[in-house]
Amino acid sequence: MSDRITLSEAIKFHGHLGPYLILGILAGELALRRMGYKKFFDLEIKVWGANKKPKSCLIDGLQLSTGATYGKGNIHKLDGSKIKIAFFHSHNNKKFILRFTESLIQRLEEAKTHRGSELLAKKLYKIDSHKLFNLQPITHNL
Numbered sequence: 001m002s003d004r005i006t007l008s009e010a011i012k013f014h015g016h017l018g019p020y021l022i023l024g025i026l027a028g029e030l031a032l033r034r035m036g037y038k039k040f041f042d043l044e045i046k047v048w049g050a051n052k053k054p055k056s057c058l059i060d061g062l063q064l065s066t067g068a069t070y071g072k073g074n075i076h077k078l079d080g081s082k083i084k085i086a087f088f089h090s091h092n093n094k095k096f097i098l099r100f101t102e103s104l105i106q107r108l109e110e111a112k113t114h115r116g117s118e119l120l121a122k123k124l125y126k127i128d129s130h131k132l133f134n135l136q137p138i139t140h141n142l
Contacts, residue, residue, distance in 0.1 A: 003039075004029065005025050005029075005061075005064050005065055007122070007125060009064070010022070010025060010061065010064060013060065013064055014057065014060045014061075014064075017118050017121045017122070018054055018057050018117050018118070018121050019054075019107075019108055019111060019117055019120045019121045019124055020050075020054050020055055020056075020057035020058040020061070020108075021057045021058070021060055021061045021121065022061060022121045022124045022125050023058055023061060023100070023104075023124060023132065024057065024058040024059060024060060024061020024062040024063075024064070024065065025061040025062075025064055025065045025125075026061075026065075026124065026125070026129040026132060026133075027058075027061070027062060027065075027085055027098050027129070027133060028061065028062045028064070028065030028066040028068075029065050029129065030098070030129045030130075030133065030135070031043075031045075031066065031085075031087040031096075031098070032065070032066060034096070034135065035087060035089055035092075035094040035096065036089075036092060036094070037066070037087070037089050037094075039066060039067040040066075040067030040068075040072075041067075041072075041074075042089055042090045042091050043066055043067075043068050043074060043087065043088070043089055043090075044068070044074045044075075044076075044087075044088040044089075044090065045062055045066065045068045045074065045075045045076070045085060045086065045087055045088075046075075046076045046078055046085070046086040046088075047059055047062065047075070047076065047077050047078065047083070047084075047085050047086075048078045048079065048080030048082070048083065048084045048085075049079075049080035049081060049082045049083040049084065050077060050083055051077060051079060054117070055083060056077070058083065058085075059075065059077060062075060062085070063075060082099070082100075083099070083100055084097055084098065084099045085097070085098045085099075086098075086138065088138075095137070095138040096135055096136060096137050096138055097135075097136050097138050098133050098134070098135050099133065099134045099136075100132065100133060100134075101131070101132060101133065101134055104132045104133075107120060108120070
């Protein structure tokens with residue numbers, strides 16, 4: 001993607017670097033690519049399991065990469081025990097659900113310090129997002 005969010009842009013918006021911020025950026029970029037979405041409009045996002053820090057930082061990354069925002073009302077935070085993200089496109093009716101891989105969840109759990117979280121964020125930024133997420137079409141209503 002030529003308009004990829006840089007780490008410095010992410011830090012400027014969010015205030016610091018962390019793995020959940022980066023995962024939100026990567027998930028949003030993957031959604032835009034895979035489903036033919038255009039940034040900002042015609043996209044609705046629902047996020048489960050990101051109600052508390054640091055997991056809620058995921059939402060800032062999604063806002064940065066997709067242009068979906070609370071102000072426009074096209075991103076929604078919902079209760080859930082595990083993180084999952086649903087993407088819906090109003091014009092082409094494409095929709096899918098994105099979940100973290102088990103190996104990603106393990107890596108997140110191992111990052112226990114601020115420095116460890118920053119290092120993990122930098123590593124995640126360079127990884128192919130297909131190795132981080134399980135992506136499935138949605139065939140039913142959520």
